[in-house]
Structure formats: C-alpha cells, structure tokens
Amino acid sequence: xxxxxxxxxxxxxxxxxxxxxxxxxxxxxxxxxxxxxxxxxxxxxxxxxxxxxxxxxxxxxxxxxxxxxxxxxxxxxxxxxxxxxxxxxxxxxxxxxxxxxxxxxxxxxxxxxxxxxxxxxxxxxxxxxxxxxxxxxxxxxxxxxxxxxxxxxxxxxxxxxxxxxxxxxxxxxxxxxxxxxxxxxxxxxxxxxxxxxxxxxxxxxxxxxxxxxxxxxxxxxxxxxxxxxxxxxxxxxxxxxxxxxxxxxxxxxxxxxxxxxxxxxxxxxxxxxxxxxxxxxxxxxxxxxxxxxxxxxxxxxxxxxxxxxxxx
Amino acid sequence: xxxxxxxxxxxxxxxxxxxxxxxxxxxxxxxxxxxxxxxxxxxxxxxxxxxxxxxxxxxxxxxxxxxxxxxxxxxxxxxxxxxxxxxxxxxxxxxxxxxxxxxxxxxxxxxxxxxxxxxxxxxxxxxxxxxxxxxxxxxxxxxxxxxxxxxxxxxxxxxxxxxxxxxxxxxxxxxxxxxxxxxxxxxxxxxxxxxxxxxxxxxxxxxxxxxxxxxxxxxxxxxxxxxxxxxxxxxxxxxxxxxxxxxxxxxxxxxxxxxxxxxxxxxxxxxxxxx
Numbered sequence: 001x002x003x004x005x006x007x008x009x010x011x012x013x014x015x016x017x018x019x020x021x022x023x024x025x026x027x028x029x030x031x032x033x034x035x036x037x038x039x040x041x042x043x044x045x046x047x048x049x050x051x052x053x054x055x056x057x058x059x060x061x062x063x064x065x066x067x068x069x070x071x072x073x074x075x076x077x078x079x080x081x082x083x084x085x086x087x088x089x090x091x092x093x094x095x096x097x098x099x100x101x102x103x104x105x106x107x108x109x110x111x112x113x114x115x116x117x118x119x120x121x122x123x124x125x126x127x128x129x130x131x132x133x134x135x136x137x138x139x140x141x142x143x144x145x146x147x148x149x150x151x152x153x154x155x156x157x158x159x160x161x162x163x164x165x166x167x168x169x170x171x172x173x174x175x176x177x178x179x180x181x182x183x184x185x186x187x188x189x190x191x192x193x194x195x196x197x198x199x200x201x202x203x204x205x206x207x208x209x210x211x212x213x214x215x216x217x218x219x220x221x222x223x224x225x226x227x228x229x230x231x232x233x234x235x236x237x238x239x240x241x242x243x244x245x246x247x248x249x250x251x252x253x254x255x256x257x258x259x260x261x262x263x264x265x266x267x268x269x270x271x272x273x274x275x276x277x278x279x280x281x282x283x284x285x286x287x288x289x290x291x292x293x294x295x296x297x298x299x300x301x302x303x304x305x306x307x308x309x310x311x312x
Numbered sequence: 313x314x315x316x317x318x319x320x321x322x323x324x325x326x327x328x329x330x331x332x333x334x335x336x337x338x339x340x341x342x343x344x345x346x347x348x349x350x351x352x353x354x355x356x357x358x359x360x361x362x363x364x365x366x367x368x369x370x371x372x373x374x375x376x377x378x379x380x381x382x383x384x385x386x387x388x389x390x391x392x393x394x395x396x397x398x399x400x401x402x403x404x405x406x407x408x409x410x411x412x413x414x415x416x417x418x419x420x421x422x423x424x425x426x427x428x429x430x431x432x433x434x435x436x437x438x439x440x441x442x443x444x445x446x447x448x449x450x451x452x453x454x455x456x457x458x459x460x461x462x463x464x465x466x467x468x469x470x471x472x473x474x475x476x477x478x479x480x481x482x483x484x485x486x487x488x489x490x491x492x493x494x495x496x497x498x499x500x501x502x503x504x505x506x507x508x509x510x511x512x513x514x515x516x517x518x519x520x521x522x523x524x525x526x527x528x529x530x531x532x533x534x535x536x537x538x539x540x541x542x543x544x545x546x547x548x549x550x551x552x553x554x555x556x557x558x559x560x561x562x563x564x565x566x567x568x569x570x571x572x573x574x575x576x577x578x579x580x581x582x583x584x585x586x587x
Binding site: 028046047049050052120146268288299 | 335338354356402410417424428458463516517539549554573
C-alpha cells in the first residue's frame, strides 16, 4: 500500500521567479543528460572519422605527407578514370530510366480501379529484397549458355548475347538489374506525388478542352516537379555509390569484381579493391574523398534547384 | 463509348500484367532453380526434372547458414531497437527542450548526413582493428546504432506534440524519462514503425560494412554469407545451392512484406528515403 501525502497548495510568492529559473536550468540539465551519449557517438563515430579520412588521404601508404601524391596517382591511373567514367554512366543510364519506368507505372495504375493495391505491392517488391540475392538470380538468368534471358531472346530470333561476360554489354547488364530493382521505389513516390495534385486542377484543364497529353504536359508534370527533383537527387546519390550489385554480378570465378576488363568497375568497387585487396588504405581514402565531393555537388545543386522550384 | 473505355482499361491491365511478369519472374526462377540438380544448369529447362532437395540439404548441413541467419537477426534487431530509441530520444530533446547549444547539436548531426558510408568505412576499419572490434557483433553493429536521418525524421514528428500534454505529465510528477517513454513515444507510433521498417531492411540487406569488418565464416550475416560462398572458387558456381540460399533468405522477407505491405509501403512513402 502506498501512502499518499497531500501537500498544502502553494500560493505564488516573491521567490517564484528564482524557482522558475532553477526549473529552466533543471530542464536544460535533463536535455544535456539525454544528449550526452548521442553527441559522443556522433562525434566519435561520424565526425572524427570523417576528419580522419580526409587526413589519411593526404598521406601515402609508406608514411610520407602531407602530400597530394594519392590524388596525382589517381589522375594518372587508368582504372580510376575507368571507374569514374563508369560511375557517371551508371548514373546517366539508371536514373532517367528507373524514373521513367516508375512514372509510367504510376500513371498506368492511376488509370485502373481494380487491382491497384496488388500492382503497387508487386512492383515495389524488388526494392525491399536483398541486393545480393537479386544479383545472383540475375547472374544466373544472364548466363550466356543456359540463361533464361538468351532463351527468351531466341524465341524472337535475337542472337544470344554474352551479357556480363562481354566488356561492351556488362555495364548495361548491371544497369538493367539496378533499374529493375529501383523502378518500384520511383513508382511509389510518383503515386504519392500524383495523389497530392488536386483533382479540380485536372478537371479544370479538361473542361478547357485539354487532351490527356496536354493535361499531363501542362498540369501534372509541372506539379510533379518536387517529386522529380527528389527522385533525381536520391537516385543520383545512390547510383554514385553502386557497389553490392557489381561485387555479386561480376566478382569471383578467379577475377576481381568490376570485370570483364574493368568494364563495370565503379568508384566504390575501386575503393574496395584498393583498400581491402591491395591494402592501400590511404589511397582508398583519397578516392572516397573524391566520391564525397561528387555527392556534395549533387546535394548543392539540389538545394539550388529546389529553391528555384519554390519561386513560381 | 463505354465499350471503348473498357477496352482501354483492359489494355492498361494487359501492360501492367506484363510488368508483373517481369518483376515476379526472377523470384519464380530463383525458387525453381533451387530445386534443380547441378547438371541441369548446363542446358535450359524451365521446370526441374524432379524436385531435388539436395541443394537445401547441402545449405543446412555443409555451410553455417543457420548461424548466418541468426547473425542477421541479432544484428538487424539490436541495431533497429537502438536506432529507434536514440532517434526518438534525441529528436524529442531537440524539438521540445530549450537549452544552450540546441541549434549547434542539431546542425552537427545534420552535417553527418552528408557524409557517405564509403568515406567512413576505412576509418571505422582502422578503429575496429585498434580496439579489437573486427569480427565481433559490436563491430558489425556500432556504425548503425544511431542514424542522423532518424534523428531528423523524429524531430519533425516531435515538433507536432502539444506542449500542454508534456506539462500535464510534469504536473502529475512524472520523471522526464518516464514522460519520454510513456507520453511521447505513443504519440509518434506511425513514424516509429516507418523508421523501424526502414532501419531493419537496411541492416538486413547491408553489405559494404559487414563484408569489411567480418573475417571468419561464423560471423557472416546472410548477404555476406551468400555472396562469399558464391564467389568462393570451389570448382565452378554451385547454382542450385546459391539459389537455395537466396530463396531461404528472401522468402521470409517476402511473406512478411505481403502481410505488412500496407504499413511498409506507406511507411516508405512517408519517409521517402531508404535507411
């Protein structure tokens, strides 16, 4: 049994102002108590390591520095240039196509009334499944001799392709897997964006005699602008970081990931190979610094575009 | 007119069904392939000749697959609980307390969102090597225990909690921490479940950091186990085993996804970003 002590009700007194001060101070103390561990964590696990990575990039693996030697090596290294070029190709190929596929799916689903939830669920499924598992299934399907993709192409009398084994096709083959996996995410975000457009806008345009294409071009598309910017930026950033797909689609069987002939190597695969296969952590850090700058640029462009979008 | 419209709708359904086949086929193919015997992979066959369970037997008896599963569950669950707890605690404090340095701490945490994981894995690895964290659960988990994105998201939701509610709890004499647990957290349940799903999926599928920090077979998580087993060059790819491993890893997630799909899909649309 708990005993309840009834205190006499306090009446406001002259000393109340100082009481309130201590109350505010006590609440600030509570806040600091709640934040101590998290702040230590963010400083120790995020901020100091970031500075450490920048510091490391200025030293060579035999301890010389500070120097820009790593960056000079990078510029002269053909594989690095290949990795940078490929990474930009991944961005240019996957981002527009996965967004176009996502928008097309969202618009098509918007035109039907039945099975909407079913389509949405199925199309989003690849996005939540493990990249590793997905990559290995696609690798099996791409197999030049017994893969199902060449088999299906054969039905339409298209000659068998080498896919991941052909230096000219491998990057495209990797990109297809990325698009297959990410289109559902774009669809989901576009569906949310489309729902946010007031129906009266579309009806007003129709009453004014606009056809479906005109409604899309002059009403839907401009109003989707924030959605498009969001998907473009998140898509570009994640395409710049492509790694797991390439490791699992092209790695093993005697060769480093990124083959054949470095045709699929990306920046992050290059970082991984130089840091954890060649064990030059300083050089690998320098490459991650370049990647960081690229991502920062994209983010800054995003801020600029978003600000402009708000103006009209 | 009505007929023309229904024809159009039928056409749309037709296109969408082609899409469904394209999306679903790799999953079907993965399952079918897991029941084939290895020689069947040298030519193309749609159905397995007979439903062969030897790949599954091999996964369960000759690899540490069960251990990888356990590792994945341990890591994903602990990281998710920790990330949710700290994201809401920090988000709440930043949103609802006035104190010196509030803005500074918020900006500090936001800045860490700009830094890609790729830049951090090398310092983390150096740290882990020095402190003996390589190849331990702690080593796999520590980077994810708190996430800036979660803090940012939860702070946004915490701003919407009415101050009167908190003051009422204070007048009732609840301690600040109990107010956080009993009054604040129930208010932000939808955001918590969305963030929890994202964090869980992100960690369940994580690859880059675990592949660096794990060095022995028994500490691998599922993606690392599957990836490493498959690329290990032990006399050609054992496709049926790889597909059995993938099936066992993917199907439970797919089933969970179909059960909770509404919440998952809406959660991801709500937060808009993969964890």
